[in-house]
Amino acid sequence: MMPQQRLGRVLVAGGGITGWCAAAALKRRAPFLDVTILSCAPSRHAVADQIACTLPSLLGFQEDLGIGTADGVIRAGSGYRLGTLFTGWSGGMPDYVHAYSRYGASPGATAFHHHWLRAAQDGSAVAFDDHSPAAVMARAGRFAPPTPGTPFGDHEFGLTLDLARHALMLRAFALHVGVHEITGEISGVSLGATGAIASVDLTAGPSLHSDLFVDATGPEATLRNAIDDERDDWSAWLPCDRVLISRTHDEPMVLTTITAHEAGWRWASGVQGGFAYASRAISDGKAARVLRNATGTTADEPIHVRAGTRRQPWRANCVAIGDAATEIEPLEWCNLHLALSAIDRLITMLPGRVAAPVETAEFNRQTLAEAERVRDFLVMHYRTARRGEPLWRDIAAVEPPASLAHTLAQFAERGRLPFYEEETFARDSWVAVLIGQGFLPRRVDPLVSGIPEASARAAMARHAAMIAAEVPKFPTHAAYRAAQMRHLTR
Known part of the structure; x- marks a missing residue:
C-alpha cells in the first residue's frame, strides 16, 4: 500500500482573533506545514472576535503555543476574570456568582453540593457561592492566582481582553513563527469536480490554492458555505438574535x-x-x-446572531471554526472558546493531504457534541430563570433539547448531574447556576446520611469562614495588575 501524501499547505481565511489563533497554532504545533492566512477584514457579526470576556481556555491555548501570562495578559492590556455575577435572573432571589472554581469542600465522599442541599432544606445554609474561594474573592474585587496548599489552590480564571491589542499580539506571534500573511478580500470560491474547494478567488491578486482550507470568516462562512449551508436552528431555545x-x-x-x-x-x-x-x-x-x-x-x-450550528463543520477540504461553525449569543462567553477547541481538535486530528471520511466524521462528531452541550448550558439559564415577562415565559415553556431535559430531570430528583463527552463546563459550574437560580431537587442524595448533619454543617461553616478570613489579604484586581506591570518593566 502506498503511503498517503502528507498534508502540506493550509490556508486560513479570516482576520481577527479567531483567524490569527488558528494560523499561529497550526504553524507552531505543526511546523512542517506551510500556513498562510488570508487576512481579510473580520466580520462585524463574528461574536467570537467582538466579545472581550473569555473563558479560562484562552490562557491554556496560548500557553500551549508558548505565549505566557505576561505577554498574553499584561502586555496585551487584558484583565483577569474570576467569573460572572448574575442579577435579576431568579425573581426575588439574591444575585449569584458562577466562578471558575470548585464550590465547597465535601466532608465525605459525596459531592459538596449534596451536603449544602441538605442544609438548605431547613434554612441553615449560607449562600452557595460563599463556599467558592474564587466567587468570594471576585465579589470583593480582589485577585490572586491559584495558591497550592490553600483553599485558593485550584481556581481558574478567564480574561477581559483589549481586543485590538490582543489581535495585534497574536498576529506578531504568528508571523514570528512563520505564518505567511496575504491581505485581500474574497470575491469567490471555486469548487472542483469532487465538491472540494479548488481555489479562493480575490478581488485583486491571484487565486489561492491549498490542501486544507480553514474558514474563520465569521457567520458569513464564505468558504464553507460554498460547499453547503446546512445547519441546525437553535433559535427556539436561545432567543437573543x-x-x-x-x-x-x-x-x-x-x-x-x-x-x-x-x-x-x-x-x-x-x-x-x-x-x-x-x-x-x-x-x-x-x-x-x-x-x-x-x-x-x-x-x-x-x-x-442566528443561533445554531453545523453538523458537519469539516466537509471535503474545508473546516469551519468559530462563528462559521456555531453561532450563539455570548451568554457565558463561549464563542471564542468553541473556536479554540475546534483548532485544538483539528491539530490533534490533522489528516494527510486528503482527509479520510472516518477522520472528518470523528471531528464532526466531537465538535457537534461539544457545541450541543454548550447550547444546553446556555439554554439551562433560560429554562430555570424566574421572570414573568412574555419573552421569558415563552422560552421557559419550550420543550428543551433531550440532553438538557435529561440533565434537569436528574438534578430535579436528587441533585445528580449526568456528565457528557466533550463537556465545556465542570459539574460545579452547572450546580452553581442551577442552585443560584433556585432550581433545587425534590430530595437529597441518601449518601449524605453517612455524615451527621451537625458535623457537615460545622465543616461547611469552617470552610466558609476560612475563605472569608483570607480574602481581605489578597490585593485588589487593579493593585495586582499594577504590581505585575511594575515587575515586567524593571
Whole structure:
C-alpha cells in the first residue's frame, strides 16, 4: 500500500482573533506545514472576535503555543476574570456568582453540593457561592492566582481582553513563527469536480490554492458555505438574535456582571458593555437607548446572531471554526472558546493531504457534541430563570433539547448531574447556576446520611469562614495588575 501524501499547505481565511489563533497554532504545533492566512477584514457579526470576556481556555491555548501570562495578559492590556455575577435572573432571589472554581469542600465522599442541599432544606445554609474561594474573592474585587496548599489552590480564571491589542499580539506571534500573511478580500470560491474547494478567488491578486482550507470568516462562512449551508436552528431555545456593544474604557472587572432584562440581558466588564436581546421583544432603537442609559456610551450597530450550528463543520477540504461553525449569543462567553477547541481538535486530528471520511466524521462528531452541550448550558439559564415577562415565559415553556431535559430531570430528583463527552463546563459550574437560580431537587442524595448533619454543617461553616478570613489579604484586581506591570518593566 502506498503511503498517503502528507498534508502540506493550509490556508486560513479570516482576520481577527479567531483567524490569527488558528494560523499561529497550526504553524507552531505543526511546523512542517506551510500556513498562510488570508487576512481579510473580520466580520462585524463574528461574536467570537467582538466579545472581550473569555473563558479560562484562552490562557491554556496560548500557553500551549508558548505565549505566557505576561505577554498574553499584561502586555496585551487584558484583565483577569474570576467569573460572572448574575442579577435579576431568579425573581426575588439574591444575585449569584458562577466562578471558575470548585464550590465547597465535601466532608465525605459525596459531592459538596449534596451536603449544602441538605442544609438548605431547613434554612441553615449560607449562600452557595460563599463556599467558592474564587466567587468570594471576585465579589470583593480582589485577585490572586491559584495558591497550592490553600483553599485558593485550584481556581481558574478567564480574561477581559483589549481586543485590538490582543489581535495585534497574536498576529506578531504568528508571523514570528512563520505564518505567511496575504491581505485581500474574497470575491469567490471555486469548487472542483469532487465538491472540494479548488481555489479562493480575490478581488485583486491571484487565486489561492491549498490542501486544507480553514474558514474563520465569521457567520458569513464564505468558504464553507460554498460547499453547503446546512445547519441546525437553535433559535427556539436561545432567543437573543441581536447584540449591541459599547466600549466603556474603564478598569477591567474581575467579576463580569450580567443583568436580566425583559427583552434579554445586559453585561458590563469594565472595558465593554453590551446588550443581548430578542428583536421580537424590543426594537433596535429602544435597545440602543437601554444600553446608552446603562453605560453612558453609544453602541455600534447591532450584531446579528442566528443561533445554531453545523453538523458537519469539516466537509471535503474545508473546516469551519468559530462563528462559521456555531453561532450563539455570548451568554457565558463561549464563542471564542468553541473556536479554540475546534483548532485544538483539528491539530490533534490533522489528516494527510486528503482527509479520510472516518477522520472528518470523528471531528464532526466531537465538535457537534461539544457545541450541543454548550447550547444546553446556555439554554439551562433560560429554562430555570424566574421572570414573568412574555419573552421569558415563552422560552421557559419550550420543550428543551433531550440532553438538557435529561440533565434537569436528574438534578430535579436528587441533585445528580449526568456528565457528557466533550463537556465545556465542570459539574460545579452547572450546580452553581442551577442552585443560584433556585432550581433545587425534590430530595437529597441518601449518601449524605453517612455524615451527621451537625458535623457537615460545622465543616461547611469552617470552610466558609476560612475563605472569608483570607480574602481581605489578597490585593485588589487593579493593585495586582499594577504590581505585575511594575515587575515586567524593571
